[in-house]
Amino acid sequence: MLEWWIQNTLTALLVLIFTIIIILVYFALFVNINWVKGRKFQTGDKDFILRNKKRGNLPPVFPNGWYAVSESSELKKGQVKHVIALGENFAIFRTVSGIVKILDAYCPHLGANLGQGLVKGECLECPFHHWLFRGDGYCENIPYSEKVPVNAKTRTWESCEVNNLIFVWYHAESEEPNWRPQAVPKISNGTWRYQGKNEFYVNSHIQDIPENGADVAHLNTVHGPAMFLNNIFPGLMRHSWSDAKWMACKNDSEIQEIPQTDGTVSNGINRKKSCETMQKHKAILHLKHSLILLEKFKLLELSVKAVQIGPGYVELQLDSFWGSMYILQTVTPVEPMLQRITHHMYSSRSLGPYAKIVIIGETLMFQRDIEIWNNKTFTKTPLLVKQDRAITEFRKWYSQFYSDNSPTFQTASKSLDW
Ligand code: FES
Numbered sequence: 001m002l003e004w005w006i007q008n009t010l011t012a013l014l015v016l017i018f019t020i021i022i023i024l025v026y027f028a029l030f031v032n033i034n035w036v037k038g039r040k041f042q043t044g045d046k047d048f049i050l051r052n053k054k055r056g057n058l059p060p061v062f063p064n065g066w067y068a069v070s071e072s073s074e075l076k077k078g079q080v081k082h083v084i085a086l087g088e089n090f091a092i093f094r095t096v097s098g099i100v101k102i103l104d105a106y107c108p109h110l111g112a113n114l115g116q117g118l119v120k121g122e123c124l125e126c127p128f129h130h131w132l133f134r135g136d137g138y139c140e141n142i143p144y145s146e147k148v149p150v151n152a153k154t155r156t157w158e159s160c161e162v163n164n165l166i167f168v169w170y171h172a173e174s175e176e177p178n179w180r181p182q183a184v185p186k187i188s189n190g191t192w193r194y195q196g197k198n199e200f201y202v203n204s205h206i207q208d209i210p211e212n213g214a215d216v217a218h219l220n221t222v223h224g225p226a227m228f229l230n231n232i233f234p235g236l237m238r239h240s241w242s243d244a245k246w247m248a249c250k251n252d253s254e255i256q257e258i259p260q261t262d263g264t265v266s267n268g269i270n271r272k273k274s275c276e277t278m279q280k281h282k283a284i285l286h287l288k289h290s291l292i293l294l295e296k297f298k299l300l301e302l303s304v305k306a307v308q309i310g311p312g313y314v315e316l317q318l319d320s321f322w323g324s325m326y327i328l329q330t331v332t333p334v335e336p337m338l339q340r341i342t343h344h345m346y347s348s349r350s351l352g353p354y355a356k357i358v359i360i361g362e363t364l365m366f367q368r369d370i371e372i373w374n375n376k377t378f379t380k381t382p383l384l385v386k387q388d389r390a391i392t393e394f395r396k397w398y399s400q401f402y403s404d405n406s407p408t409f410q411t412a413s414k415s416l417d418w
């Protein structure tokens with residue numbers, strides 16, 4: 001009995017040892033060692049990509065122009081807010097009579113933040129020692145002093161409120177504005193209703209965003225695949241972008257159109273004429289969109305006219321069979337390489353449901369651009385082909401918003417250090 005037990009145990013042991021040897025031999029021959037310790041950094045890791053992003057040879061980071069710093073609805077009468085943008089700290093307030101004023105946020109007395117103050121009538125009161133500042137920056141009252149020194153004044157910023165947006169004028173040479181965003185009649189007179197918005201933060205140079213309009217080649221590559229399907233069933237559904245033409249307005253009567261074909265668009269508007277009353281701070285992109293189904297049927301046909309107004313504001317008019325809609329795009333540099341981008345949608349009340357579908361579609365499409373911008377570098381001398389000519393013209397046109405003292409990435413970053 002004992003002999004039988006020893007014999008079986010030895011057999012079992014031998015089988016076990018043999019199996020272990022087979023497994024070890026298999027691992028030694030066919031399994032690779034992949035020992036990764038700690039966090040795995042890879043494509044898609046946003047922080048890692050950002051830290052290592054090569055910025056490229058950048059143009060100045062804060063071009064001269066008007067920038068949206070708030071929506072009108074975010075600033076009621078008697079309210080104040082602190083906004084950081086363009087390397088500055090703004091205290092933006094609406095007086096009791098309804099006028100918007102922008103002061104430098106830091107009080108000249110002892111540096112408290114006026115954005116935390118209180119609106120008193122037409123003035124803003126500092127939260128620290130209650131000095132009272134008028135909209136023109138002058139101190140009106142110091143509660144514990146009979147006299148107000150003549151030099152008791154803080155820096156002011158020119159503002160304008162139009163199309164339910166509040167803009168600040170930024171100019172590196174402190175020049176007065178030579179143009180202003182204009183009211184879109186159907187928005188300012190309330191004919192069209194506000195239908196919603198989207199808001200994004202993008203890690204990129206500001207110039208990358210409007211350059212997208214002149215980059216007509218990316219329309220079908222980036223925005224061609226159908227939403228949600230991407231390129232899985234290209235024959236089933238895709239977006240078509242055609243007749244894309246970008247042009248810079250040189251001055252009131254002279255225009256430059258790139259690339260040129262016949263100068264007209266299908267709705268019969270002469271493209272040259274549409275630019276005649278405009279100025280050189282504007283550029284126009286025309287294009288047509290349709291959703292192609294089974295390579296046969298055209299749906300959601302839209303004629304798009306995007307007017308770039310200065311460095312950070314665009315008015316997009318979308319004409320469909322059902323009527324027109326408007327999207328206002330704002331791009332504001334929060335930091336040298338961080339842009340806040342918003343789109344506000346307006347349409348007639350009856351077109352509201354359709355406008356909401358369009359803004360959802362625009363949101364999804366815009367996120368494809370964001371993926372590119374967040375991961376790209378800025379190429380100062382890009383390798384272009386003939387069909388990319390509008391990009392060269394765009395860069396020439398956009399350079400008008402830079403001046404001798406425009407902050408560079410280095411100077412703007414230094415001013416952020418403390
Ligand atoms: S810091 Fe503003 S009143 Fe003193």
Ligand SMILES: [Fe+2]
Pocket residue numbers: 212218222223369
């Ligand atoms: Fe795009």
